[in-house]
Amino acid sequence: MQIPMQTFEVPTYLEALGGKARLKADMPAVDIAPDRFLEAVKAILGEGGYALLLDITAIDWGVEADIRFTVVYHFYSLSTHTYLRLTVDCTANDAPTVPSIAHLYPGANWHERETFDMFGIIFTGHPNLKRILMWEGYPYHPLRKDFPLAGIEAPLPSAETAEATGECVIAAPMMGGPFHAAPGGTIANREPMGADQSWTECSPKPGPETPLN
Amino acid sequence: MQRDTVSINLGDVGARAAHHEGELYTERMTLNMGPSHPATHGVLRLVLELEGDYVTKCEPVIGYLHRGDEKIAENMTYNQFVPYTDRLDYLAPLANNVAYAIAVERLAGLVLPERCQAIRVLCCELARISSHLLGIGVYGMDTGALTVFMYTFTEREKLYTLFEELTGARFTTSYTRIGGVARDMPEGWMGRVEAFLDQVMPVIDEIESLLTRNKIFLDRTNDVAVISKEDALAYGLTGPNLRASGVDLDLRRDNPYSGYEKYDFDIPIGTKGDCYDRYLVRMEEMRQSVRIAKQVISTMPSGLWYAEDARKIFAPPKAKILTRMEELIQNFMIVTEGPQMPAGEVYFEAENPKGALGFFIVSKGGGVPYRLKIRAPSFCNLSILEKLVPGHMMSDVPVILGSLDFVLGECDR
Numbered sequence: 001m002q003i004p005m006q007t008f009e010v011p012t013y014l015e016a017l018g019g020k021a022r023l024k025a026d027m028p029a030v031d032i033a034p035d036r037f038l039e040a041v042k043a044i045l046g047e048g049g050y051a052l053l054l055d056i057t058a059i060d061w062g063v064e065a066d067i068r069f070t071v072v073y074h075f076y077s078l079s080t081h082t083y084l085r086l087t088v089d090c091t092a093n094d095a096p097t098v099p100s101i102a103h104l105y106p107g108a109n110w111h112e113r114e115t116f117d118m119f120g121i122i123f124t125g126h127p128n129l130k131r132i133l134m135w136e137g138y139p140y141h142p143l144r145k146d147f148p149l150a151g152i153e154a155p156l157p158s159a160e161t162a163e164a165t166g167e168c169v170i171a172a173p174m175m176g177g178p179f180h181a182a183p184g185g186t187i188a189n190r191e192p193m194g195a196d197q198s199w200t201e202c203s204p205k206p207g208p209e210t211p212l213n
Numbered sequence: 214m215q216r217d218t219v220s221i222n223l224g225d226v227g228a229r230a231a232h233h234e235g236e237l238y239t240e241r242m243t244l245n246m247g248p249s250h251p252a253t254h255g256v257l258r259l260v261l262e263l264e265g266d267y268v269t270k271c272e273p274v275i276g277y278l279h280r281g282d283e284k285i286a287e288n289m290t291y292n293q294f295v296p297y298t299d300r301l302d303y304l305a306p307l308a309n310n311v312a313y314a315i316a317v318e319r320l321a322g323l324v325l326p327e328r329c330q331a332i333r334v335l336c337c338e339l340a341r342i343s344s345h346l347l348g349i350g351v352y353g354m355d356t357g358a359l360t361v362f363m364y365t366f367t368e369r370e371k372l373y374t375l376f377e378e379l380t381g382a383r384f385t386t387s388y389t390r391i392g393g394v395a396r397d398m399p400e401g402w403m404g405r406v407e408a409f410l411d412q413v414m415p416v417i418d419e420i421e422s423l424l425t426r427n428k429i430f431l432d433r434t435n436d437v438a439v440i441s442k443e444d445a446l447a448y449g450l451t452g453p454n455l456r457a458s459g460v461d462l463d464l465r466r467d468n469p470y471s472g473y474e475k476y477d478f479d480i481p482i483g484t485k486g487d488c489y490d491r492y493l494v495r496m497e498e499m500r501q502s503v504r505i506a507k508q509v510i511s512t513m514p515s516g517l518w519y520a521e522d523a524r525k526i527f528a529p530p531k532a533k534i535l536t537r538m539e540e541l542i543q544n545f546m547i548v549t550e551g552p553q554m555p556a557g558e559v560y561f562e563a564e565n566p567k568g569a570l571g572f573f574i575v576s577k578g579g580g581v582p583y584r585l586k587i588r589a590p591s592f593c594n595l596s597i598l599e600k601l602v603p604g605h606m607m608s609d610v611p612v613i614l615g616s617l618d619f620v621l622g623e624c625d626r
Contacts, residue, residue, distance in 0.1 A: 005320070005557035024557035026319055051446050052462075054562070057586040059575055072573065074560055074588070078446075078460065081467040085560065107449030110596040118283075133276035133625060142284055149288045 011084075013047045014040055022087060029085035034098070037088045041073075041101050050075035050084055053101075056111035058119045060145045068093040069121055073101075090121060100126035118143035241269065244607075248277045252355060252611035255621030257595070263607060271602035271610075273595055278625035286585035290551025291317050291391050294585070299385040301587065301623040304347050305340035305566045306386045307376065312563035314389035315470055316572035320559040321391070321552070323523055327514040329393050330472040335509045336379075336388065337471070337563070338502040339406070342413070343372045344566035345495045345502075348618040352492060353424060355615035356433045361423050368416055371409055378402055391552050392527035393519025403510050410503050410510075417499055424492070434488035438601050438613040441486060448600070449593040452568025453498060454617055457483035457490040464564040476508045488616035495618070526552035551580020567591055567620060587626055591619035 005024040017036045022029035032040045044050045054074040061068055069090040076083055090096030100123035102109045112123040113132040120141035123129055131138060135157040140147055150171040156162040247258035256277035262270035282301070286294050298313040299306035311333045318325065346365040353361030373383040378399055380386040388395050424430050440450070445458035455462060463480045465473040481497035483490030519527050528547050529540040546553075556578040562571040568590025575584040594617050602613060 005322075005555060005559075022558065024555075026557070026559045026561075029558065052451075053449050054451075054569065055560075055571060055573065055586065055588040057573060057584075059584045072586075074571070074573070078462055083560065085558070105449070106447045106600075107593060107596055110592065111449075114592075131276075133279040135276070142281060147284075149284060 011048060013043045014086075017043065022085070025085065027083040027085055029087065031087045031089075034088055034091055038099050038101070040086065041104055044075055044084065044086065045104055048075070048077065048084065049079050050077045052076040052078065053105040053107050053111075054083075056108060056115055058115050058121055058143075060119060060143065062145050065093075067091075069096040069119060071098050071115065071121060096121045097124055098122075099124050100129075102126055117141070120144065246610065248274075253614060254351065254619065257614070257619075257621055257624075259598070259602075259610070261602070261607070261610070266606050266608070268602050268605055268607060268610065271598055273598045275592075275595065275621070276625055278621045280626065282626040283585055283587060286582055288581070290580045291554065291582065292547070292552060294582075295389060296385065296387045299387055301589065301626065302344070302565060302567055302570065302591070302620045303384070303622045304620055305344040306384065307336040307340040307380075307388055308344075308563065308565045309570060310386060310389040311337050311471065312561070312565060312570045313572055314391055315563065316559060316561035316574055317391045317552075317554070318520075319561050320557055320574055320576055321523075321526060321554050323392050323520050323526065325393065325471075325520050326516045326518070327472065328516040329518045329520070331509050331513050332394055332398060332518060333389070333471045334473060334476070335406070335506055337565075338506045338509070339372060339375070341502045341566045342499050342506075343369050343376075345499045346372075348566075348615075349420065349424075349492065349495055352615040352618070353430075355611045356430050358424060358427065358430055361420055364416060364420055364423070368413055371413075375402070375406055375409060378405070390519070390527060392523035393517075397518045403513060406506065407510050410506055414500070414503060417496065417503075421496060425496070431489065433609075433612050434492060434616065436485070437488045437609050438605060438616065439485060439487045440597065440601065444597065444600065445486065448597040450568070450597060451590050451593065452565065453494045454491060454568065454594050456481065457494045458486035459483055464562055464569055468562075470561075470563060475512070476505045478505050488612055491616040491618070523552075526554075553580055554578065562588065565590060567618060567623065568594060570623070587623075589623040589626060591621070591624040594619050595624055 005026065007021050007023050008025060008028040010019050010021050010030050011028065014030045014032065017032065017040050019030040019032045019040060022031050052075065054076050057072050059070045059072060061070065067089045071088050071090065073086040074083060075086065088098060090098055096119070098121060100108065100112055102112060103125070109127065110132060112126055113129060115121050116123060116129055117131045117133050118141060130136060134142065137157065139154055140152055148171070151169070152171060154169045156167055156169060162168065242263045244261045244263055245258065246261055247253040248256040253259065258274040258277065260272040260274060261268050282297050285297060295310060295313065298309040301309045346369045350362040350365030353359070376386055377383045379402060380388040380395065440454070440458045442459050445455050445460055450458070451462070459482055461480065461482055464470070466480060478501045481494045481501070483494050526547070528544050533540040534544045554576050556576050558573070558575050560571060560573045562569040569588070570590055571588030573586040573588065574582050577583045602610060605613065
């Protein structure tokens with residue numbers, strides 16, 4: 001078995017902007033400073049000739065991390081048929097911000113809305129930054145690492161229905177569950193369980209008291 | 214029976230209409246199309262602003278089928294996520310399985326035996342035929358040609374019988390494993406696939422004779438919703454929708470995976486990028502898929518259907534687990550802790566029937582992905598609706614939606 005994860009050379013036009021190679025990558029991957037980010041994207045579109053923006057997403061490195069959010073972009077070049085990954089760290093952990101590139105790549109519009117929806121990253125200059133997969137008014141950002149797999153109690157999408165019925169969206173009852181076992185620990189802990197579900201019947205999940213059935 | 218003819222004098226209709234001209238007024242109307250509407254092919258909702266019969270604004274609302282697949286992936290081992298990939302583009306689950314498996318194998322650095330790769334190519338191409346059969350069948354329905362659906366569904370049914378024989382399930386196949394496929398092909402299965410391929414070609418011709426020169430179909434699709442080359446690229450369209458706009462990009466040829474470079478096939482490219490071109494591209498792609506599938510069958514290599522060096526990744530054969538200590542431990546570790554992967558970041562895209570389905574995996578090592586992002590082609594293909602639909606008539610909207618051939622399971626994840 002070979003290990004293909006390696007470090008690729010940074011394209012010269014990105015090196016000029018202070019781009020650093022990302023380690024353990026499968027394609028040319030460049031880490032760029034937040035203040036040079038827009039210049040870098042313009043260079044990728046212009047000099048690099050990467051006409052197709054494939055994907056925008058983010059990685060949450062955990063609540064304790066110094067730099068919590070990294071936004072990841074994937075580009076594709078039709079002339080050389082190669083990929084390029086660009087990553088940019090968000091400086092503020094409590095209000096992560098990245099400039100929007102929707103004016104350069106119109107397709108970025110929805111990708112940025114999704115990243116905002118899932119991670120709460122604010123794309124400055126975005127024409128219409130609102131939720132896309134979750135409903136308008138949903139209070140959480142579900143792909144953050146501190147959001148539990150089972151979900152958190154939240155009000156219904158329609159305020160009138162919530163008021164009339166008193167119902168709300170409740171967390172999924174997923175005690176045990178068909179998930180993996182955390183490595184290490186005693187044999188009792190090796191029973192497959194949800195990675196973020198340390199709670200059982202005896203010690204219920206922290207949060208608002210909700211009957212599970 | 215005797216009939217009397219009565220003549221009615223209507224007078225000068227034009228003059229009367231002109232007399233009332235000042236009283237006629239139009240107003241903009243907001244129309245909610247979906248999320249439960251037969252023409253939106255799933256739970257897509259369009260908020261349309263209409264001026265008479267013309268659409269002036271279109272706002273797609275998605276997310277009704279959001280299940281949090283990416284969150285779920287962070288909480289389970291690599292192999293456990295395979296069934297969830299079935300439910301992305303649920304019209305071509307085999308192709309999703311393969312795309313996901315290759316992404317994880319790239320992370321692990323696994324090289325698969327040729328037979329396994331060939332089986333996967335065969336699966337992908339059969340999935341493409343099945344997906345396009347459905348796409349064209351319902352597209353015919355959207356344009357008022359109901360008969361086509363009967364022909365395409367009959368063929369798709371035969372394919373599903375073949376899938377059932379191969380994987381044990383008709384719809385949710387979950388056929389791949391990290392480092393191989395679940396089991397080898399059953400005895401004589403390839404012969405039955407070949408028989409299917411032989412009889413599907415005349416049916417494709419028959420569908421073509423029902424639609425391609427059909428006056429009504431042409432009137433409804435020709436020059437409707439033209440996507441220019443520039444727009445298609447700017448909005449990140451992939452797959453048949455991108456190729457119909459004249460962009461020559463097919464990942465099977467340009468970034469070959471799973472041994473696609475060994476097979477001869479042509480890539481159909483559209484000239485105009487209208488709804489008719491998107492139909493033509495899909496029709497030709499089915500023929501090319503048949504061509505690839507036949508080559509795979511005639512050159513099917515012998516050997517194993519899983520990578521033998523994939524220790525700690527691919528579960529050993531059942532007989533060995535039950536009789537040998539080493540394999541038993543290996544199986545136990547794979548089941549409890551998941552296949553062990555090195556740390557790294559990997560992005561892999563496969564040319565799926567709907568477009569480029571990508572998986573971006575961030576691994577910190579171990580059996581669980583730290584972050585798994587699914588790049589869904591339908592999500593990108595739908596983002597162009599905001600620009601594409603305004604200016605068209607209300608009755609064109611189902612045709613435009615049908616021509617884009619999207620799946621909401623994949624769009625919403």
